Amino acid sequence: MDLSPILLSLETSVAATATVTLLGTLAAGWRVRHRGAAFELLDGVFLLPLVLPPTVVGFLLLLLLGRASTLGNLLYGLGLRLVFSWYAAVIAAAVTTFPLMYMTARAALEQVETPLVEVARTLGAGEARIFRQILLPLAWPGLAAGMVLTFARALGDFGATLILAGNIPGKTQTLPLAIFFAVEAGDTEEAVRWSLVTVAISLAALGALNLWTRHRTGLSMRVVQQD
Amino acid sequence: MPNRRTALFVSLVLLLTAPFVARVDAQQPQITVAAAISMKDALDALEKRFSERAGAPKVTFSLGASGILQKQIEEGAPVDAFISAAPAQMNALEEKGLLLAGTRRDIAGNRLVLVVPAGSTAVKTLEDLKRPEVQHIAIGEIRSVPAGQYAAEALRNLNLFDALQSKFVYAQNVRAVLTYVSGRDADAGFVYETDAKSTDKVTIAMPLPASSYSPVVYPAAVIRNSQNAAAAKSFLEFLSSPEGRAIFERLGFTTPSK
Amino acid sequence: MEFHAEFAAHRGQFSIEMRLNTRSARVGILGESGAGKSMTLRAVAGLLKPATGRIEIDGRTLFDSSAGVNLPARERNTGYVFQQYALFPHRTVAENIAFGLAHLSRDEQEARVRALLGRMHLEDMGARYPQQLSGGQQQRVALARALATDPRILLLDEPLSALDFHIRGLVEKELIDTLADFSGLALYVSHNLEEVYRLCDEILVLARGRVMAFGAKEEIFLRPPSAEVARLTGCKNLSKAQVTEDGRILALDWGVPLRVSQPHARAQHVGIRANHIVFADAPGGENVFSCAVVGSSETPFRRTVYLRFGTAVGSGPHLQAEVQRDRWEELKGRPMPWHVRLDPGRVFVMPE
Numbered sequence: 163m164d165l166s167p168i169l170l171s172l173e174t175s176v177a178a179t180a181t182v183t184l185l186g187t188l189a190a191g192w193r194v195r196h197r198g199a200a201f202e203l204l205d206g207v208f209l210l211p212l213v214l215p216p217t218v219v220g221f222l223l224l225l226l227l228g229r230a231s232t233l234g235n236l237l238y239g240l241g242l243r244l245v246f247s248w249y250a251a252v253i254a255a256a257v258t259t260f261p262l263m264y265m266t267a268r269a270a271l272e273q274v275e276t277p278l279v280e281v282a283r284t285l286g287a288g289e290a291r292i293f294r295q296i297l298l299p300l301a302w303p304g305l306a307a308g309m310v311l312t313f314a315r316a317l318g319d320f321g322a323t324l325i326l327a328g329n330i331p332g333k334t335q336t337l338p339l340a341i342f343f344a345v346e347a348g349d350t351e352e353a354v355r356w357s358l359v360t361v362a363i364s365l366a367a368l369g370a371l372n373l374w375t376r377h378r379t380g381l382s383m384r385v386v387q388q389d
Numbered sequence: 390m391p392n393r394r395t396a397l398f399v400s401l402v403l404l405l406t407a408p409f410v411a412r413v414d415a416q417q418p419q420i421t422v423a424a425a426i427s428m429k430d431a432l433d434a435l436e437k438r439f440s441e442r443a444g445a446p447k448v449t450f451s452l453g454a455s456g457i458l459q460k461q462i463e464e465g466a467p468v469d470a471f472i473s474a475a476p477a478q479m480n481a482l483e484e485k486g487l488l489l490a491g492t493r494r495d496i497a498g499n500r501l502v503l504v505v506p507a508g509s510t511a512v513k514t515l516e517d518l519k520r521p522e523v524q525h526i527a528i529g530e531i532r533s534v535p536a537g538q539y540a541a542e543a544l545r546n547l548n549l550f551d552a553l554q555s556k557f558v559y560a561q562n563v564r565a566v567l568t569y570v571s572g573r574d575a576d577a578g579f580v581y582e583t584d585a586k587s588t589d590k591v592t593i594a595m596p597l598p599a600s601s602y603s604p605v606v607y608p609a610a611v612i613r614n615s616q617n618a619a620a621a622k623s624f625l626e627f628l629s630s631p632e633g634r635a636i637f638e639r640l641g642f643t644t645p646s647k
Numbered sequence: 648m649e650f651h652a653e654f655a656a657h658r659g660q661f662s663i664e665m666r667l668n669t670r671s672a673r674v675g676i677l678g679e680s681g682a683g684k685s686m687t688l689r690a691v692a693g694l695l696k697p698a699t700g701r702i703e704i705d706g707r708t709l710f711d712s713s714a715g716v717n718l719p720a721r722e723r724n725t726g727y728v729f730q731q732y733a734l735f736p737h738r739t740v741a742e743n744i745a746f747g748l749a750h751l752s753r754d755e756q757e758a759r760v761r762a763l764l765g766r767m768h769l770e771d772m773g774a775r776y777p778q779q780l781s782g783g784q785q786q787r788v789a790l791a792r793a794l795a796t797d798p799r800i801l802l803l804d805e806p807l808s809a810l811d812f813h814i815r816g817l818v819e820k821e822l823i824d825t826l827a828d829f830s831g832l833a834l835y836v837s838h839n840l841e842e843v844y845r846l847c848d849e850i851l852v853l854a855r856g857r858v859m860a861f862g863a864k865e866e867i868f869l870r871p872p873s874a875e876v877a878r879l880t881g882c883k884n885l886s887k888a889q890v891t892e893d894g895r896i897l898a899l900d901w902g903v904p905l906r907v908s909q910p911h912a913r914a915q916h917v918g919i920r921a922n923h924i925v926f927a928d929a930p931g932g933e934n935v936f937s938c939a940v941v942g943s944s945e946t947p948f949r950r951t952v953y954l955r956f957g958t959a960v961g962s963g964p965h966l967q968a969e970v971q972r973d974r975w976e977e978l979k980g981r982p983m984p985w986h987v988r989l990d991p992g993r994v995f996v997m998p999e
Contacts, residue, residue: 229573245574246525246558277733280694283720284727285747285796299737328558328569329530346561347532348456 166332167340168359174248174323174336175316175367178255182312185256186263187305191293194271212261219258220325227253227326246328251336254322259312266311270304271297306375310368317364337363418446418620421467423458425474427536427563428607430587431497431640432472438636439627446620454562456533462487462612469615470625472496472607475535479608489618493610496628498643499581501539501602504591506573512594515544518577519552527569527578530559535605536566540579543602567591581605586641606645648672650800650832654700654710656690663687663856665700673826675847675864676836677879683856684836688802691834692727693720704799704832723800726793730805732785734777740764740788741773747796763791766825782810783818790825801826801833807842822846840881844868852876870909873999874916883967885918888996896996901956901965903936908991913998921951923993924968926978927986934991937984938966950975954987 189208193201211219227244228234237244244250274297282292298305320338327334329343337360344353424432429452436448451458451468459478462471463485471488473479482488505512511522518526529537537559544550558575560566563584569575571590578591585593609628611621627633634644652667663683667674676684689695691702693709696717702710709718735743741760748756764770767787777785786806793801806822807815823846826833837843843850843864850867852860860867860876871877874885886900890911895904898917905917927935941964942953950972953964968987970978978985 224572224574230571234574243524245572275733277729277731278735280692280720281727281729281733281792282735282746283694284692284723284725285792286721286724286749287746288721291749296735324561328525328527329560330558343530343533343559343561346454346456346530349532 164331167335167337167356168363170248170251170333170335171317171337171360172363174251174255175313177252178259178316179309179313181252181256182259182263182316183305183309186260186308186312187267187298189264190267190271191297193268194297195289208264209261211258212265216258216319216321217325218321220254220322223254223257223322223326245326246330246334248327248334250327251323251334254326255316255319258319258322259315262311262315263308266308267301267305270301270308273304274300303375306371310371310375313367313371314364317360317367417444418617419449420446420469420615420617420620420624421449421451422470422472422621422624423451423453423462423466423468424472425455425458425535425607426452427474427499427581427584428452428472428497431583431637431642434636434640435628435633438632439624442627446617446624448624454533455535465614467614467616468612469617469621470609470611472609474605474607475538476606476608477535479610482610482612487613489611489613489615492622492625493608494625494629495606495645496609496625496633497607497637498645499583499605499607499641500599500643501536501543501579501597501605502582502585503577503594503597504567504570504580504585505577505594506570507590507592509573509576509592512577514595515547515549515597517594518549518556523576524556525558525569525575526553526556527558527560527566527575529563529566529579530561534560534562536563536579536581539602539605540597543597546601547598583641607642648832649703649705650674651701651703652687652691654690654697654702654712656686656695656697656700658686658695661686661856663853664858665690666858667851667861669832669849671849672829672831673833673835673847673849675843675850676834676853677838677840677843677850678853679838679879682853684838684853685804686856687853688727688804688834688836691723691800692725692802693718693723707799724796724798725800725802726796726798727802728786728789728793728804728806731809732777732789734785734788734792736777739774739776740769740780743777743788744792744795746792759795763795766828767791768821783814786810786818787821790822794825794829799831801829801831803833803835805837806835807839808837819845840879852879854879870995871918871997873997874918875999877916877918877995877997881920882918883921884924884965885916886965888914888917890914903956905989905994906933906991907994907996909994909996911996911998914996915999916997917994918997919966919989919994921967921969923990924954924966925988925990926968926970926974927988930986932988934989934994935986936989937986939984948972954985 224245225231226233227237229238229245244253278296279292282296318338320342323336324339329335329339337356341353341356344356432450439445439448455474455478458471459481462468462482471479471482479493483493503515512518517523528540531537531541541550544553558569560569563580566578566580567584567588570578571588577594582596585591609625611618611625615621637644648670650667650669652665655662655664663686665687676687678684686695690697697710697712699712700710708716709723710716735746744760744763745756748759760773764773767790769784769787769791772780772784777788780788807819810818819842835843835846847864849862850864851858852867854875859879860872867876868880871880871882877885886898889897889899891897891904895906896914896917897904907917930937936956938954938956940952941955944951949969952968952970954966954968956965966987
């Protein structure tokens with residue numbers, strides 16, 4: 163039996179989660195320091211993939227990155243054929259999960275008490291150091307929760323992945339795609355098999371992630387209880 | 390200037406009576422035809438011409454993949470007629486005794502073609518597909534999309550399937566194949582001639598040799614449990630009439646030589 | 648050392664106009680909640696940007712709106728002790744104190760931290776986390792952290808308010824000792840007059856975002872410039888006043904004429920502190936008046952007596968007097984009316 167959907171799903175979800183954690187946290191960190199109406203508009207853009215149906219997200223990405231577009235053509239000229247590649251699957255999952263991480267990271271960063279940031283400033287710390295040494299460590303429980311959400315959602319992405327990455331067994335056919343096409347073909351047995359595998363992976367991954375975050379949260383929970 | 394209360398009241402009255410008004414129209418017979426989505430353009434044109442006839446029943450289409458429509462009919466979906474994109478689904482229904490005897494006929498045929506993005510000259514023959522510049526070939530998912538089945542059958546008979554398999558991108562329907570090729574993300578694709586003719590964003594490189602695949606025929610039949618069998622029959626007869634055939638041919642279908 | 652701070656700042660609906668020019672090393676900012684005390688500290692620290700103005704210490708400009716200078720907080724080298732200490736919960740005491748020393752070598756950092764831990768009597772606490780410490784210890788860590796960078800200005804925002812009452816005295820004494828070794832300017836914000844009086848040399852009284860008084864602490868307390876400042880500095884006995892032809896001052900609210908030693912050009916109010924009121928044994932004499940006791944209350948340390956001038960028992964007390972317990976024992980048996988003496992040297996006159 164071809165086990166490639168399992169491997170592809172894992173690779174894609176991990177890559178998407180890593181990318182989104184980095185980008186989402188940085189975007190949230192930047193946004194927390196810049197307030198004002200103009201930035202609220204930016205929020206709308208950041209959160210758009212959450213509001214749109216995944217298929218629409220995939221379609222918009224295809225419009226943006228496909229060879230029919232200026233950008234896509236440019237990338238193609240540089241030798242980057244994104245559509246129908248594994249990278250497309252990662253991009254699709256990353257775009258649909260970005261809003262989740264962004265929102266969670268913002269909430270986590272904003273709940274860090276302002277006096278802590280301010281006193282760090284008076285002690286000579288620049289914004290980068292404050293972000294690294296004050297905000298990130300104290301926002302950790304929230305960020306970890308965001309990572310868990312992101313991974314779960316990335317694992318289950320279908321619509322955007324199908325349109326942008328296409329259904330290519332061994333290259334872009336993740337578990338959700340394999341399940342869908344098994345159902346289309348009337349192969350219920352295969353569909354059930356893949357579904358069970360997906361459930362098993364999700365439970366295992368989420369369980370492992372939860373254990374790890376609880377361990378780290380346990381350390382910081384002790385210290386968060388200020389007098 | 391009517392005040393808001395009045396406007397609201399009138400709207401409410403209209404809303405509540407609308408169903409009854411609609412029912413009045415239903416003196417005229419209505420039929421629901423389940424049809425393969427690949428026939429959409431043709432069916433729209435045919436229905437328009439059909440409705441010009443006096444006393445013609447109103448036709449509503451339920452479009453979808455032939456396989457799914459077949460399953461819905463098996464589960465008792467209330468359709469009056471079925472037009473499938475391949476014989477297999479119709480055969481399944483016939484075996485189960487779900488068709489009204491004597492109403493099954495082939496109403497049109499189609500041909501499989503190799504398409505490339507409009508203006509592309511890189512691929513002219515099937516052999517060209519083997520070239521390294523061709524990286525992605527869009528094809529319908531073989532197990533569930535009839536056009537994909539036909540294409541796979543043809544390529545196997547032509548001993549090209551194994552060589553090209555690694556380049557395939559499997560789409561969930563023919564329209565998706567068209568989108569991939571017209572957007573130039575796929576370098577080539579397999580679609581029906583009718584699909585290729587429906588957009589100027591793709592060019593037909595060549596038709597697949599007719600001998601390499603089973604004929605693509607669209608069977609149609611009245612469903613045995615239909616409440617409007619006579620009306621359904623009259624529609625199918627229209628499809629087989631010279632007028633109907635003309636419309637099919639105009640859109641690129643072939644018509645059975647009957 | 649010279650410090651100049653003159654600025655106007657806004658936050659939402661609230662605005663503050665500050666004017667503080669001093670050579671002194673210990674300046675207290677006294678005011679009620681919402682008077683703008685914290686805003687002042689934040690402006691000096693660089694956490695708040697005033698709309699206009701200038702802030703300068705020893706010739707170094709921290710902020711100057713007309714010249715477009717606004718040093719970011721991290722370059723001002725101020726030490727800030729927040730009311731709730733704002734210790735980093737995920738760092739040890741030693742790491743907290745060393746936070747501002749990142750530009751020094753490891754050895755130098757360790758040496759300084761060790762020295763500060765010693766100075767603050769926190770010798771064995773270096774490896775602990777803030778929430779493992781008591782309130783008094785946390786305060787000392789916050790202070791140590793602020794002093795570690797050798798700041799020119801130390802900003803203390805109600806440093807004793809968060810402490811339990813019974814240790815406040817102890818911590819205050821330690822604070823005085825620590826500040827004795829501090830060579831820069833300390834701005835001490837509090838709503839507690841006694842703290843401010845004990846810790847500072849000069850006092851700035853702030854109300855509703857405006858400077859009401861500024862000067863040496865004795866001046867402010869003994870000769871407040873206005874009734875409002877008198878009230879803010881804890882004076883409870885105030886009356887509107889009017890100068891009479893014979894050079895005395897009529898206390899309008901109390902209905903008694905007073906002789907006052909303090910020279911005065913203008914007299915809008917008079918006042919006397921509760922603990923300066925003396926009970927005379929007999930009527931007659933300068934500034935001696937009969938009064939009735941309309942109430943009293945007791946704390947473990949003193950008794951407060953509420954008095955009303957005139958023999959008739961009307962509504963509401965005129966004066967509040969504080970007497971020691973043994974004096975009260977002597978007095979309480981006496982028949983009414985009693986007689987109070989308002990020492991002319993203790994009555995102060997306010998031009999506003």
